Amino acid sequence: MTDDPHPAPAAESDGNAKAYSVSELAFALKRTLEETYGFVRLRGELSKVTRHASGHCYLTIKDERASIDGVVWKGQVRGLAVQPQQGLEVIVTGKITTYPASSKYQIVIETMEPAGIGALLAQLEKLKARLAAEGLFAPERKRPLPASPAVVGVITSPTGAVIRDILHRIRDRWPCHVLVWPVVVQGDQAARQVAAAIAGFNAMGSDGPVPRPDVLIVARGGGSVEDLWAFNDEALARAAAASEIPLISAVGHETDTTLIDFVSDRRAPTPTAAAEMATPVLAELRAAVADRDSRLTRSMERLRETLRNRLAAAARGLPRPADILALAQQRFDLAAGRLGAGLERNAAAHERDLVRVAGRLSPGLLLRPQAQKAERLAEFSGRMPPAVIRRLERAAEQLTALDKLRVSFNPDGPLARGFARVNRADGALARSAAVLQSGEQVRLTFADGTREAVIDGEGGAAPPARKPPAKKPAAATQQGDLF
Known part of the structure; x- marks a missing residue:
């Protein structure tokens, strides 16, 4: 009887090979590998390093042509000279074994030491x-992300x-x-x-x-x-x-x-x-905008209240308008009170100056220059040619005729002879009786003044004309001497 629970099957006496069960073959291979490769020193690059929740560490050791899975049991992990890392080149020792449940072989690692950086990592x-x-x-070439x-x-x-x-x-x-x-x-x-x-x-x-x-x-x-x-x-x-x-x-x-x-x-x-x-985050942006809006509103209210308090404090320090105007009004009253006396004193001063100057004034001061100019004019007229004198006489005659024409066109001239001018209420001149209505108020203008009158009656035949008074003979118009 053997102690091996899965002994290697013996050949049949008839020469035909006995059929293995899957478990028999798997455990036979496991035993063979462990006996043949019970101690292996292996160099390679670590990859696929995975730490299981149980504490075991699973990894792969590889080179440029092959790879082998490895496992470090929980009790051996802390005692390793170097902790497994991706891409690290290490030298491990352990034994080769199989995992019968999946027909895979692996190395159970007992020690691990670094051997350098792996080829891919280098x-x-x-x-x-x-x-x-x-x-x-x-860092300076990196662009900011859009907001x-x-x-x-x-x-x-x-x-x-x-x-x-x-x-x-x-x-x-x-x-x-x-x-x-x-x-x-x-x-x-x-x-x-x-x-x-x-x-x-x-x-x-x-x-x-x-x-x-x-x-x-x-x-x-x-x-x-x-x-x-x-x-x-x-x-x-x-x-x-x-x-x-x-x-x-x-x-x-x-x-x-x-x-x-x-x-x-x-x-x-x-x-x-x-x-x-x-x-x-859209919701955060909306909340931030709402928060800033409320903060802005509160800031404006505080600023307005601060300015209002400052204005009130400044207003308390300012004088009242009546106090500001009182001094100016008082100066104005004093100046107005002194104005009449000042004008009187000024007039008196000018009067005194005039009295001092009037003593030196006399009609002779004005007559002497006039007489001198008359003498010079008479002297000049005595030397004038006859043609010039005749021309001046004709101009004087024309001037006299024009003056007569001016006098004849004077609208107030007839008033001196007893006529009156009738003006309506609006100032228009009434040229005939037909334009005047009964009860209308008119203004009568005479040579020595005006009177108000009211038109009475409906109008009718004109009253008999009065004889004009006899004219006094007009004085002969004398031709004045131009010179």
Whole structure:
């Protein structure tokens, strides 16, 4: 009898091989591997490092051509010389065993020590250093995100939870137009498609049939280094850096870092966080506007109250209008009281000056220049030619005739001979009796004054004309001497 619960089956005596059960073969292989490779020293690069809730650590050790799964039991994790990290090249010791339930072999790691940076990680670090030297990671070249985008462009896989999370988050925060550019986010074609999507969004015109996005989001869920390696592509990084539209990278989880995170304008730890970065909260904006409006109203009220108090304080310090005018009114009354006496004193002063001057005045002072000028005129007239004298005589005769004509046209001339001028109430001259109505008030103008009268009667035959008084013979008009 053997102690092995699953002994290796023996060949049948008839020469035919006995059929193994699955468990027999699986445990036989497990025993063979553990006996043959009970102690193995292995060098490789770590990837797919996963820490289970139970405390065990599962990982993959790989090189450029192959990979093997590994596990570190909970009791061995704390005693490791170096903690497992993605991309770290290590040297591990342990034994090879199998997991019969899934027909996989793995190494159970007992010790781990660093052996250097992995080949992929070293290549990525060189590329990162070169792009940083070109200034693609410089903070000053990163553009600010729009405060309230009208269109958001999303570059991701059209299937999966990422696009649903982004759309749901944008719809809750800031309802706007979302354009989705479908791409693969894993594999050899992922980098090329994502770069083409970034260039395609930037090539859209602002007046085209499809609106141009105001901000772009490149999103992908979490995964291993191999799954996210497409986002470490140099061409994709340069396309993201050349984007004229602000770009947010949301690749992997918060602990995952790819090359596109360094060249993008903003890095989001998750796709949901990218949606929150790209859009404001409409309800918060409305609340902020309402708060600022109320604050502005309160500030204006406080300012108005402050100005009112200042005005009231200044008004209390000002004198009353009656007090301001009292002094001026008093000065005016004093000046008015002195005005009459001042005028009298001024007139008296001028009178005294006139009296002093009047003693030196006499009619002879005026007659002497007049006599001198008359003598000069007579002297001059004696030397005048006869033609000039005759011409002057004719001018004097014409002047006398014109003066007679002027006297004859004088409207007040007939008044001196006993006539009267009748004017109506409006000042119009009444030229006939027919224009006057009974009871109308008129004004009669005589040579020595005016009288008011009222027209009586309806009018009739004119009364007999009175004989004009005999005219006195007019005195002969004497021709005055022009000189």
